[in-house]
Amino acid sequence: MSAETKHPPEIGAFFQRDRSWHPRGLTPDYKTSVLRSPEKALLSLDNTISEITGPVFGHGILGALDNDLIHNFAKPGESAIGERIIVYGRVLDERGNGVPGALLEFWQANAGGRYRHKKEGYIAALDPNFGGCGRTITDEDGAYAFRTIRPGAYPWPNGVNDWRPAHIHFSVFGHGFAQRLITQMYFEGDPMIWQCPIVRTIPDKAAVEMLVAALDMQATIPMDARAYKFDIVLRGRRSSVFENRLEGN
Numbered sequence: 001m002s003a004e005t006k007h008p009p010e011i012g013a014f015f016q017r018d019r020s021w022h023p024r025g026l027t028p029d030y031k032t033s034v035l036r037s038p039e040k041a042l043l044s045l046d047n048t049i050s051e052i053t054g055p056v057f058g059h060g061i062l063g064a065l066d067n068d069l070i071h072n073f074a075k076p077g078e079s080a081i082g083e084r085i086i087v088y089g090r091v092l093d094e095r096g097n098g099v100p101g102a103l104l105e106f107w108q109a110n111a112g113g114r115y116r117h118k119k120e121g122y123i124a125a126l127d128p129n130f131g132g133c134g135r136t137i138t139d140e141d142g143a144y145a146f147r148t149i150r151p152g153a154y155p156w157p158n159g160v161n162d163w164r165p166a167h168i169h170f171s172v173f174g175h176g177f178a179q180r181l182i183t184q185m186y187f188e189g190d191p192m193i194w195q196c197p198i199v200r201t202i203p204d205k206a207a208v209e210m211l212v213a214a215l216d217m218q219a220t221i222p223m224d225a226r227a228y229k230f231d232i233v234l235r236g237r238r239s240s241v242f243e244n245r246l247e248g249n
């Protein structure tokens, strides 16, 4: 079920924060988050004009393969190893309206759970044909799509044996650089989601489920790729959980 239909559209001009929907400021089971947890009461600052009017992204900044992680790092004629998928959906506001012109950036581990990053320490092999990042811009309906391979789960140093479920990181830029939100997408049916200490910082199961992309066999490409649908809700009482907006929305 999509985010639009799961929750009725918000009405009115002001949306009360719902602190039971978003993670608490301090979540000790996610150990590296503790030192960056706020210790003092929050202050609300207005955006400056330059923050909210900054650059508007256009399709001119995109390269031809920016939305194709299967090929955008691969040698000519080759492709990344892994389960070929399409990720698609819409960026929505609090009323369920599409948000056009939003720059989406996404990054992920390869099919074995390994990032192409100099600080990466996991023993899984690098894929010489997979870089792990891409970008696209939402169309006039707020829709987006990209091709990639399904990332693998990977272990991380938190508890004795903690693993991240398969996930794709998303950054959403609005119309200025101050309007940046970051979240993660998970995959329907993955039992590792509910084991993850980062996911478990989200108190409401329904909020987690909004981060879980649904397998959509209607949007597949036969003999090529399966499809996962992931909508991102920017605002409202039932917004997506963003990890750089811990205080809610």
Ligand SMILES: [Fe+2]
Pocket (backbone or CB within 6 Å): 109, 164, 167, 169
């Ligand atoms: Fe990750």
